[in-house]
Amino acid sequence: MLSDKSRPVIEATLPLVGSRIGEITPKFYARLFAAHPELLDGLFSRSNQRNGNQQQALAGSIAAFATHLVNNPGTLPETVLARIAHRHASLGITEPQYQVVYEHLFAAIAEDLAEVITPEIAEAWTEVYWLMADALIKLEKGLYAAQANGTMWSPWKVAAKTPAGTGSITFTLEPADDTPITSALPGQYVSVKVTLPDGLRQVRQYSLSGDAGTSRSFTTKKDDGGEVSPVLHDTVQVGDVLEISNPYGEITLKEGEGPVVLASAGIGCTPTASILRSLAEAGSDRQVLVLHAESDLESWALRSQMTDDVERLKSADLQLWLEEPQAGSNAGFMSLREVDLPANASLYLCGPLPFMKHIRNEAINAGIPATKIHYEVFGPDIWLAS
CATH class of the missing domain: 1.10.490.10 (Globins)
Incomplete structure (x- = not known):
């Protein structure tokens, strides 16, 4: 006070x-x-x-x-x-x-x-x-x-590098030592530390994009102007060991029975895909509405995972927006004015900041309370400063 x-x-x-x-x-x-x-x-x-x-x-x-x-x-x-x-x-x-x-x-x-x-x-x-x-x-x-260990960084071996849409790769990791593993919640992220060509170590946070729990996989889109993702994509190989933090992040699936709306754009689908996977694994009967926007279908990093999980759920629906539309998709940029939002829904948002601001405003105008709108920001949270 x-x-x-x-x-x-x-x-x-x-x-x-x-x-x-x-x-x-x-x-x-x-x-x-x-x-x-x-x-x-x-x-x-x-x-x-x-x-x-x-x-x-x-x-x-x-x-x-x-x-x-x-x-x-x-x-x-x-x-x-x-x-x-x-x-x-x-x-x-x-x-x-x-x-x-x-x-x-x-x-x-x-x-x-x-x-x-x-x-x-x-x-x-x-x-x-x-x-x-x-x-x-x-x-x-x-x-x-609350962590299962007192170690900031733990070694994890890269078990697989899997292409995930245009310019994106999913890294599947396995423990490289016997450090106790904290169970991750759907939507959380880990920090990944890499060594750059000049010897400096840099850290980035990546949402866990697959199963929650004690497994670790994350999906990253290569940023040619960045420092960490080019190293991950071009230098890190299967069998290499990465330093990974424990899982963190407060934007996780809230317990309850109400409808869930997952809205994402581009690589922002990673935390929403994890939440969707957890609902599918649990055989949830909650109403789930998945909304995703991409430039084109081939760029959708977690397309197969997300469409499969929607199919596994009894009460799930998917709507897609493409700048280069195909049959079954909406054309252009996402707008909630075109969506029949379920009553009493909780909305989870992730994507570029202008996208999230736009969708949040439309959601509030549509009657979703601000307290039920949750967003995840990649990198520093400059929403506060704008």
Whole structure:
């Protein structure tokens, strides 16, 4: 809870700090990596630093947290915190690192706002930071404690590399040692660490696209401008060993009997395919509506898996949108205006950010409550900053 002393200061300065946070965060990261260059080796994404996505994500989360404290006294933004905590835990963030971030973040704030900052303002924003940090530390400790092991990274051998649509590959893994395995939930992801040609290690999160439980398979589309997926596609071979995190992610299939709508675009089908697979494996009688959008049929990475699982379910239906339409598909981009959405449905979304924003808005206009719309973001969650 934000103190009575700090609340009016935060309320008065939030517009200023909010307007400058996008300039403060690049200065913060420059300071952080100058002091701790090792953080770019196996923790922070170099490409997300270059394109500014990480800065946007940090700026958005801080602004969203402070705004919530002002507008909702006595509560915390649980959804925002849970999403960040799962992402942090998948990277192995530790409690001492929050002090390192604080040191360099507030040095950047002092530099950017040197003409207006006062001790009172600095004290109030310090309180905001540690309220957020302490909440995340508590959540992350709980996530670590829930794992079947105390190891951040475990070795997994690549058992198979299977083409999965144009430009995509499914990696099937098997344990390479006797580390106890945490059972994954449908829709969760793992972090995958690879070594780049220049020797730097980089990490990316990939949704588990097949069975949940103790198996591990993920599907990735090659990004020719990226750093990790080209290594996975072109360099990693069957028999090689990858470092994999425990499973994380709060966007998982919620228990219940109500209808489920799974909406995805492109490689965003990976978490929805896992949720669909779990429903099929359980022989669920829930009404399931699968909505997917692609440029063309050949690009659909998990086409066979998803169509087979729809066939296995008694109350499932599939609708497809193709930019190059074929018989049985809708033409162009997905729109819920063309869909008869079941009453009381829960919607799970994954795909490019503009797609998710568009479908979420249409879902709300169609009467689905925002609390029943769940989305997964690949990479830094810049939705908060937009």
